[in-house]
Amino acid sequence: SEKLNQLSFIIGVFFILVALVLLIGYATTTTLKHGINLYTGLAMMVFGLVMVKLKA
Amino acid sequence: MNLHFADYLVIFIYFVFVVAVGVIIKKKITSSNDFLNSNKSIPLWITSLAFISANLGAQEVLGMVASGAKYGIMTVHFYWVGAIFAMVFLGVFMMPFYYGSKARSVPEYLFLRFDEKTRALNALTFAAMTIFSSGISLYALAKLLEVILHWNFDLCIWIAAGIVMAYTLLGGLTSAVYNEVLQFFLIVLGLSPLVIVALQDAGGWDTIRTNLEPQLTHAWKYMGDADANPMGIHFMSLIFGLGFVMSFGYWCTDFLVVQRAMIAKNMSAAQRTPIIAAIPKMFMPLIVVLPGVIAIALTKSALDSGDYRIPTDAAGGYDYTMTLPSLIAHYYPSGLLGVGITALIASFMSGMAGNVTAFNAVFTYDIYQAYFFKNKSDKHYLNVGKLVTLFGILFSIGTAYIAASFNNINDFLQLVFSFVNGPLFATFLLGMFWKRTTGHGAFWGLVAGTLAAAITHGLTIAEGKGGWISPMYPISSGMGQAFIVASFSWIANFFTTIAVSLVTKPKPDEELRGLVYSLTEKVYGTEKRWYLKPAPLGIILLIITILLNIIFF
Numbered sequence: 001s002e003k004l005n006q007l008s009f010i011i012g013v014f015f016i017l018v019a020l021v022l023l024i025g026y027a028t029t030t031t032l033k034h035g036i037n038l039y040t041g042l043a044m045m046v047f048g049l050v051m052v053k054l055k056a
Numbered sequence: 057m058n059l060h061f062a063d064y065l066v067i068f069i070y071f072v073f074v075v076a077v078g079v080i081i082k083k084k085i086t087s088s089n090d091f092l093n094s095n096k097s098i099p100l101w102i103t104s105l106a107f108i109s110a111n112l113g114a115q116e117v118l119g120m121v122a123s124g125a126k127y128g129i130m131t132v133h134f135y136w137v138g139a140i141f142a143m144v145f146l147g148v149f150m151m152p153f154y155y156g157s158k159a160r161s162v163p164e165y166l167f168l169r170f171d172e173k174t175r176a177l178n179a180l181t182f183a184a185m186t187i188f189s190s191g192i193s194l195y196a197l198a199k200l201l202e203v204i205l206h207w208n209f210d211l212c213i214w215i216a217a218g219i220v221m222a223y224t225l226l227g228g229l230t231s232a233v234y235n236e237v238l239q240f241f242l243i244v245l246g247l248s249p250l251v252i253v254a255l256q257d258a259g260g261w262d263t264i265r266t267n268l269e270p271q272l273t274h275a276w277k278y279m280g281d282a283d284a285n286p287m288g289i290h291f292m293s294l295i296f297g298l299g300f301v302m303s304f305g306y307w308c309t310d311f312l313v314v315q316r317a318m319i320a321k322n323m324s325a326a327q328r329t330p331i332i333a334a335i336p337k338m339f340m341p342l343i344v345v346l347p348g349v350i351a352i353a354l355t356k357s358a359l360d361s362g363d364y365r366i367p368t369d370a371a372g373g374y375d376y377t378m379t380l381p382s383l384i385a386h387y388y389p390s391g392l393l394g395v396g397i398t399a400l401i402a403s404f405m406s407g408m409a410g411n412v413t414a415f416n417a418v419f420t421y422d423i424y425q426a427y428f429f430k431n432k433s434d435k436h437y438l439n440v441g442k443l444v445t446l447f448g449i450l451f452s453i454g455t456a457y458i459a460a461s462f463n464n465i466n467d468f469l470q471l472v473f474s475f476v477n478g479p480l481f482a483t484f485l486l487g488m489f490w491k492r493t494t495g496h497g498a499f500w501g502l503v504a505g506t507l508a509a510a511i512t513h514g515l516t517i518a519e520g521k522g523g524w525i526s527p528m529y530p531i532s533s534g535m536g537q538a539f540i541v542a543s544f545s546w547i548a549n550f551f552t553t554i555a556v557s558l559v560t561k562p563k564p565d566e567e568l569r570g571l572v573y574s575l576t577e578k579v580y581g582t583e584k585r586w587y588l589k590p591a592p593l594g595i596i597l598l599i600i601t602i603l604l605n606i607i608f609f
Contacts (some may be wrong), residue, residue: 004099006080007234011241014073018066018395025062025391032062034389040249041391047245 005054012051019045059205063394070242070398074223074405077234081227088437091228092417093160093319098230100325102237104332107316108340109236112243113407114196117344117400121383122376124341124348125355125366127286128272129608131345136275137299140334140601142307144594146317147331149573150308151590153488154318155326156570161318162311163422169487169571171495172426177502179422181476182311183415187448190411191455197404198456204381205397213456216401220409221449225442229319229417232409236316239402240336246399247343253387254350257364264353272352275608288533297539301546305481312414327590334597338604351379408452416444471513478542479505479549486553491565491572497557505549512544513537 022041025032085091098106123131159165163182167175198212223231258264265273271285278284279291289297307313307330317329354364355374364386369375384396420441429436483502486493514525518537531537569575586592 001099003097004101007102007237010073010077010080010234011238014069014238015241015245017069021062021065021069022391022395025060029062031060032389032391034391036249036253036387037389037391040245040395044245047241 008051008054012048012054015044015048015051017048019048059394059397060390062391063397066391066394067398067401070402071219073238074219074235075226077238078223078226078231081231081234084230085226085228085438087434088420088441089434090230091438091441092413092420094228094230094233096319097321098233098319100320100328100332102233103316103320103325103329105240105336106233106236107313107329107333108336109240109243109406110313110316110410111337112240112340112403113410114193114400114404116407117243117247117403118196118200118377118380120341120344121348121351121380124345125352125374125379126348126376128268128349128352129275129345130272130279130285130287131348132275132341132604132608133287133294133298135337135341135345136601136605137294138303139307139337140597141299142303143330143334143337144597145304146308146314147327147329147334148590148594150484150488151317151327151330152323152576153571153573154314155320155323156576159318160421161418162309162314163418165571166483166487166498167422167426169568170493170498174483174495174498174502175422175426177499178480179418179426183418183423185476186312186411186415186418187451188455190408190415190448190452192459193404193407193411194452195456195459197401197408199460200381200400200404203378204385209460213453216405216408217449217453217456220405220412221446224409224412224416224449225445228441228445229315229413232413233316233319235409236406239406242395242402243399244336244343246395246402247347249392250383250387250396251342251346251350254347254354254364254383257387258350258353264349267356268349268353272349275605277609282532282536287535288531289536289539293536293539293543297536297543301478301481301542302539304485305477305479305542305546309480309484310477311418312410315414315417324588324590328588328593331590331593331597338597338601347383348376348379351383412445412448412452415448416441419444419448474538474542475506475509475513475545478509478545482546482549482553486550486557487572489573490557491568491574492557492562493553494557494560494562496560497553497555500556501549501553504552505545508548509541509545512541516540 019041022032022037023045026034026037026041087095089095120131120134154162154165157165157168159168163175163179166178194213194217197216198209201207201212202209223235227234255261271278276291279289279294282288282290317326320326320329351364351366355366364383367375367378367382381400384393388396420437424440424444425437479502482505483498487498511525513522515523516529516531516537517523517527518531519534521534522537531540565575
């Protein structure tokens with residue numbers, strides 16, 4: 001449905017942005033260079049892409 | 057706890073998104089029904105996740121982690137005894153009446169089934185409770201951020217309230233529901249890494265079970281004697297007090313959660329909403345109980361591998377309410393710390409927005425329209441709904457400051473709410489399944505139930521609380537006392553309702569069609585596949601719940 005499309009897209013974009021913060025932070029700063037940031041960032045990126053893909 | 061730029065960025069992204077949801081939804085809001093009821097058009101998966109998320113407020117997230125640390129695995133009773141059974145019952149037996157009656161709120165159902173005075177009693181107490189709950193949620197958020205991040209208390213109150221106001225005022229209930237789904241995923245994804253790393257640090261579940269006292273790792277084994285388990289309650293008190301009275305009283309009658317099912321797009325979706333919601337609810341202990349158990353295991357000297365400790369309070373005892381924030385501070389580095397803090401903020405905001413949207417529907421439909429201005433235009437009620445949202449937020453802010461000024465007001469309000477809520481399920485049970493129940497019976501039953509709760513509390517004493525009439529009956533725990541108070545209030549309501557109904561005139565059958573089980577055509581849903589029908593789905597969930605209870609016996 002249109003509503004489900006709309007919401008899955010919003011949630012997907014949100015988690016992609018949060019994942020980018022974690023992954024870029026992991027790659028560029030020593031403060032964020034922890035394995036848990038990398039793995040959580042990757043997991044959130046996959047989840048976000050799946051949600052955005054659901055919309056398509 | 058100090059935040060890095062990345063942490064602030066995550067919090068900022070979250071704030072922007074929740075307000076953006078309100079802006080996106082705003083274009084679709086053209087009537088009071090859109091604003092207050094989402095035009096009953098929300099798909100099943102959204103209503104189900106919103107149903108669970110509306111309950112996933114601060115008390116749930118912080119409180120259950122604290123209980124996990126204090127009572128151990130017995131905390132799962134709040135899920136596997138105190139939630140799943142009631143959620144399945146709501147979906148299979150009660151939603152056909154709530155949804156089929158075309159009532160726009162739970163108090164309106166009481167009006168259709170009983171009379172005006174029963175609706176008024178429920179609407180007024182519910183409206184007061186939602187505002188106080190919303191305010192207490194706001195206070196707790198500001199207090200937490202002040203303690204762990206040293207943020208300004210007033211600033212936290214006004215920013216959090218302002219953001220909730222922005223998205224609820226722009227998009228009404230739909231906006232709140234969309235954000236509840238976002239908040240659900242944020243809480244689950246934001247706290248899952250914590251469980252994994254903390255469990256790893258503790259050496260895994262088997263190590264925890266080996267090193268903790270057995271009372272903290274078994275759900276039922278030590279419940280034959282109230283003094284033998286950390287909760288201080290007997291299994292009979294748990295099953296009747298929590299599993300029946302309090303659980304069904306909350307999940308089946310509280311408009312805050314029932315509203316999410318009432319806005320589903322058809323009867324089948326409305327019935328399946330609480331049942332689908334029961335699936336994540338069943339596994340929620342992994343996110344909110346297990347961290348507490350891990351925390352107490354890490355704190356005990358037997359597992360002295362790491363340096364984590366549950367914080368202590370001024371008296372030197374464990375400050376259990378700070379268990380989750382301290383776990384986040386200990387295990388999350390910058391970046392993920394922002395995600396964890398945002399998940400905490402989301403839990404507070406979903407609790408607050410849920411209360412405000414339930415309040416504005418009940419106030420607009422069941423108080424303003426019912427008693428003051430009956431036949432105004434739809435645009436008038438839309439504007440009133442928005443105005444009520446604004447005042448609801450302002451009252452919440454006022455309540456938050458009252459809570460900040462009086463130490464024990466939270467406990468006092470929770471106590472009063474339990475007096476009112478405890479007996480409520482008896483009214484609905486008799487109203488839906490016994491056509492002889494009358495409006496007079498329902499009203500006086502509720503009054504008798506509330507009085508019985510107050511008297512029981514006044515005659516029992518636990519942990520220094522209660523006994524204000526005469527401390528005749530000591531009870532070993534406050535939780536046990538709450539279950540006993542709720543049980544007596546339910547019994548008083550049940551029998552008073554029956555007695556008064558038998559001597560007063562019931563409504564004629566034709567007025568009760570669609571409102572009472574025996575006079576309503578049974579709807580078995582339009583789903584062709586058996587596993588999509590509410591009853592088989594509910595039975596599967598109940599079997600899994602019983603198995604989980606056996607596994608953690």
